[in-house]
Each structure stands twice: as C-alpha cells, then as structure tokens.
Amino acid sequence: MLVRIVVRKEVISIISTYGPQVGLDDEVKCEFWDNLGDLIDIIPANEKVFIGGDFNGHIVKEAVNYNSVHGGFGYGVRNESGEIFLKFALAKEFVIENSIFRKKDEHLITYKSGGHATQIDYCLVWKDDRSLCLDCTVVLGTGMPTQDRLLVLVFRMRRKIAEKKIKATITKTIRKVAKETLGVLTGKPKVYKVLWWWNEEVQKKIKDKNRRFKELMACTEEEDRTHKNERYKEAKRAAKKVVAEAKDHAFEAFYQKLDTKEEEKYIFKLAKTRSR
Template identity: 40%
Template sequence: MTIKLVIGGCTLSVISAYAPQVGLDEEAKKRFYEDLDEVVRGIPNTEKIVIGGDFNGHIGATASGFDDVHGGFGFGERNGGGTSLLDFAKAFELVIANSCFPKKENHLVTFRSPVAKTQIDYFLLRRGDRGLFKDCKVIPSENLTTQHKLLVLDLKIKRDRRKKMISDRPRIKWGGLTPALSREMGEELMGMGAWSGSGDADIMWNKAASCIREVASKMLGVSRGKFGGHKGDWWWNGEVLGKVEAKKAAYTKLAEC
C-alpha cells in the first residue's frame, strides 16, 4: 500500500510492505521484491520515500559489507532474508533507518516471543535524505500485536517559507478616500459613461475598471510604489504619532523603576 503526503513543498511517498514468512518458497520471496521494485521505480526521484514494514529478515548487528545502507547498529545475526533486504536497499540507494542509531536492546528488538527475540521490522529512506530522520527506535511498552513492538521514526521536514512579495508598482492612495470624494468620483464616472454599455461582460468590466482607476488616480493621487509603513493609512496622523511616542516614553520610565 502506498500513500502520498504533501508537507509544505515536499511530497512524501509512504509504502507499507510485508515480506513472505520464513519457510515459504523462494519464488514467493522473489515475487515480493519484484513487486516492491516496481512500486519504488514508479516514484519520481524528486519525491521522498519512506518504506516501512515486516521484512521477515535479520540484517545483523554490523554492516559487514553493506556500509552504504546499514548504519552499523542492528541486532542479532544476519540471515538470507536480511541479505535480500540489504541488496534491495543497495539497488535503490536506500538506507535502513533503525540501523543508524545506537540503541539498547529493548529499542532494537521489534519482535518478541517466549522463545525468540528478533529484529524484522524496518524503515527505509533514500540515502540522500539521511538528514531528515532524527531518530528511530522501538517503544518496548507498546505492542502492535501480541508479539510485534511499535517502531517509531522521527522525521523533520522543513516547510518552505514563502517570502511576501512587495510590489514596486505605483499604487492608488485608496486610504485617502472620503465620503465626499466618493460622491465626487461617482458623478465623474457617470459623466464618463463608466457604467453604460452592453454586450460582452469582459469588455464592460474592463471599461469600468479603467475609468475607476483613471478618476481615482487623479483625485487621490498615486504612491511611488515603495512601502511606506503607516503612511498609506488614513488614521496615521500627527495626533496618533504623538500618542505612540508618549506610550513609548511611559514604558521606558516604567522599566527604569
């Protein structure tokens, strides 16, 4: 199963996998990895990948020839299922997240029964996204089933902060519009025939908008295009400025007490 998450400007494909159990024929295991290969190949390189699941294999406590995909902090002895997983990760330049952090045994063992304790559940991510995951460990006190333990992966994805665009275009000083000017503008627009016309709606709209901009520019004036703080606000005047300065002075005096 695959789901896509869009976080900020990042697209994350999350894949859930379940490998054939130990004891099944090699053909079933081969089909599993062929199907998983097809899913991963269908994901664009620009997208992040998180593969999580029960792979029914032991990758072993050390990297031993798989340093590029095994972080060196595994559990137990490697078996055939673990080697298949490591080969798959190497082919797609993935890294096994829960082998990248030194942990106590309780935080490595994902499967525990009265007769065995093993590590068979894993998270895999692109090697180039190694900086995204900050931790990966088992929560011993939480069970998903009777024998499987909860494996948690901590990811940190930065959201793109879009910078506010500040336009340098000259703008009409709409802040200076008063009821009296509104009536005067309305009379002039009526004389220009801004509201008259028929036919295409776009043509009528463009004509009205053009007339409004022309009259408003003449009556209200046009700014130079630079952001001028409070200057465009009708309420920002000398009286308000004086009160703001008095407030600052009072606060400074209070802080000195």
C-alpha cells in the same frame, strides 16, 4: 501499499510492506522484491520516500560489506532473507534507519515472545534524505496486544508542517481511505496457490526472471551490475509477455465454455478469479 500525501508543496510517499515468511517458495519471495522494486521506480526522485514494514529478515549487528545502507547497529544473526534485503536496499539506494542510531537491544528488537527475540521490522529512506531523520527506535510500553513492537521513525521536513490540525487530518484520511479501499481482513490468511492460468512456459520464464534477479542482487561490481540489470530487464519483459499470453488463452477458453452446459460453473469461477 503506497500512500502519497501532499502537504503544502511537499509530496511524501509512504510504502507499507510485509515480506515473505521463511519457508515460502523462492518464486514468491522474488515476486515480492520485484513488485516492491516496480513500486519504487514509479516514484519521482524529488519526492520523499519512507518504507516501513515487516521484511522477515535479519540484518545482524555489523554492517559487513553494506556500510552505505547499514549503520552498524542491528540485532540477531544475519540470514538469507536479511542478505537479500540488504542487497535490495543497496541496489535502490536506501538506508536502513533503525541500523543508524546506537540503541540498547530492547530498542532494536521488534518482535519478542517468551525467550524468542528478533529484529524483522525496518524503516528505510533515500540516502539523500538520511540527514532528515532524527531518530528511529522501538517504543516500549505501548500496550499493543501482540508480541510485535512499535517501531517509530522521527524526521523533519524542510518546511514546518507539524501543526496538530494537519497531522490529525492526514491520520483520519489515511485510515478512512485504507478501510474503504482495502476493507478489513478477518480469519486466517489464505495459503498461496498456483494461478489457474499457470503453465510450463510461464513457470520456465518466471524461474529465469527470478534467477536473473538473484544474479543482479548478488553482483557488487558496478560495470557488471549494468550488464546483469539489462539481462534481468530482458527476462522480466519476456516473463510478462508469456503471462499475458497465458491469461489471454485461458480467458478465451473460458469464454468458449460459457456456451456449454457447464456455463454456471465457469461464470462462477470467472467471477471468483476476478474478485480475488
């Protein structure tokens, strides 16, 4: 979710994320990183961007090949999701702020339950805005009802905007708009399902796009990265075209069936799909 706030003459873009859990299909994971990349690309370079959320990945303590994005202060053992996260930050020129500041483990761990402790929540900013960040730490003793811990990023603006009235207005507006736009979710989350317009051609193109994406993320050579980036964009355009055609064919079939005896069933299915 992207929230853009205008405070005086400053524009701040705040992105809240929730990365795919371990065990989900590679297609779901690649779709997440693809969508996040598209979201970042629409933000002008002169705006301040803060990304915060649960990425479900471990980046480990040492930077190891990621010195420009990892400050060397992490927790846990790096896994595949953490590796992809670091490559994404490197490709998009972000810095992981809660790896920059030296902290005790208790102020790095973002999830703790019994004997299980991990660092899966992170805050990212543009590399050029790294100097604006004063601190990034896990706050203990907040009384939160879950095992998740509160991760706080402290930063300064070039203009003084810290008046209590402005902060209170921003907080109230964000909560109001988020609730009116997104609603409140209750109950268990739905299991990922294959879309009703999915076919073999779509699956083939999506897999090709995901493969190109992995090749791009794994590439470290600047010259080779440009070539792989073009191949990925080409695969991405092809995938979007196939998806659009598949949707067109599926809707056309639906509209033809609306005149049949099963009209009520198809109208309900169409409405349910659009609602979802």
